[in-house]
Amino acid sequence: ETGVTQTPRHLVMGMTNKKSLKCEQHLGHNAMYWYKQSAKKPLELMFVYSLEERVENNSVPSRFSPECPNSSHLFLHLHTLQPEDSALYLCASSQEPDREMNGYTFGSGTRLTVV
Amino acid sequence: GESVGLHLPTLSVQEGDNSIINCAYSNSASDYFIWYKQESGKGPQFIIDIRSNMDKRQGQRVTVLLNKTVKHLSLQIAATQPGDSAVYFCAENIAGNTPLVFGKGTRLSVIA
Numbered sequence: 395e396t397g398v399t400q401t402p403r404h405l406v407m408g409m410t411n412k413k414s415l416k417c418e419q420h421l422g423h424n425a426m427y428w429y430k431q432s433a434k435k436p437l438e439l440m441f442v443y444s445l446e447e448r449v450e451n452n453s454v455p456s457r458f459s460p461e462c463p464n465s466s467h468l469f470l471h472l473h474t475l476q477p478e479d480s481a482l483y484l485c486a487s488s489q490e491p492d493r494e495m496n497g498y499t500f501g502s503g504t505r506l507t508v509v
Numbered sequence: 510g511e512s513v514g515l516h517l518p519t520l521s522v523q524e525g526d527n528s529i530i531n532c533a534y535s536n537s538a539s540d541y542f543i544w545y546k547q548e549s550g551k552g553p554q555f556i557i558d559i560r561s562n563m564d565k566r567q568g569q570r571v572t573v574l575l576n577k578t579v580k581h582l583s584l585q586i587a588a589t590q591p592g593d594s595a596v597y598f599c600a601e602n603i604a605g606n607t608p609l610v611f612g613k614g615t616r617l618s619v620i621a
Contacts, residue, residue, distance in 0.1 A: 396554065427608065436517070437553075437598065437611040450608065484552050497543040497600060498609060500552030 397421040400485050400501035408509055409475060415504045417468040417485030425490045426468040427498065428460060432481035443468060444490055475508045482506075517596060519616045528586040532599030532612045537580060541602035543609070544573060544584045548595045556584070556597075586617075594619045 398419045407413050419426065428440040442450035443462040457479075459471040468485055482505050486498040522528045534542065540561045545553035559566045559573045559582075566573050572585040582599050599612040 396552070398552075400552075436596075436614050439608055442608055486552075497541075497545075497555060497558065497602075498553075500545075500554070502550070502552045 396499050396501065398485055398487055398499050398501035400483075400504050402504055403502065404505045404507075406507045406509060407472070407475065409477070411475075412471070412473040414472065415470040415483055415485075415506075417470075417501055419466055419468075419485075419487040419499070421487055421489075421499060423487035423489045423499070424465055425488045426462060426465075427486040427488075428468065428470050429484040429486065429500075430481050431484055431503070437484075441470075472506075475506075477508050480506055480508045517614050517616045519618060521618045521620060522589050524589060524591060524619055524621050526589055528584075528589045528593070528617060530584045530586075530597050530615045530617065532582040532584075532615075534580050534582055534599065534601045534612070535610060536601065536603045537577070539601040539603050539610075542573070542575060542582050543600045543602075544571075544582075545598045545600060545611075546593075546595045547598065547614070553598055589617075589619050591619045591621055593617060 401416045425444045427442050430438045439452050440454045441460040446462050457474050461469040482503045484503045485501045488498045543558045544556045546556050547553040557568045557571050557573050559575050564575050570587045574583045596614045596616050598614045600609040
């Protein structure tokens, strides 16, 4: 347990489904991140939230929609995904600007399979 | 277990030997570096870090070396154990509030 909890651990969804990934951090951090990790492109940054405001959106398709209701929770809403979206989705948190205190803390990820 | 990064470079070492994992970073202005370990089915976990004003830092069985002249970072693992089998990533902090930049990773396989 790293202090960052992601649910579900595994998710299989059809291309017409709508689902959400959840991340919760218990570390008192003020920044949270979504990363996509696939075989072809390890660790792609998707979204960054700092103090609950989205500060970065790395040209992610609109079928991925993040939500950060408070500094402890982060969601990734998924709809009409494609098979190439199958990957491990990782959530991370950090304390900014004091990042030089062990960098980011990652959750265990959600393994997403789109069928 | 789950596979992460199927096309990563792989380093195979005999149990008990020392391992050296290398990373070339991208930006000469980077001021802070971290090594992460990712085991199958888990997220990356912090191993050790180093600031740019240092060239070596030691932890328990691990040492990180920084060569700023050639923008090179290495992770040395002493007496490698089967539990060290994982994918290892370096990350650099370029400056300010920009997100960490992660390397592609190296898969370490320990042969018992």
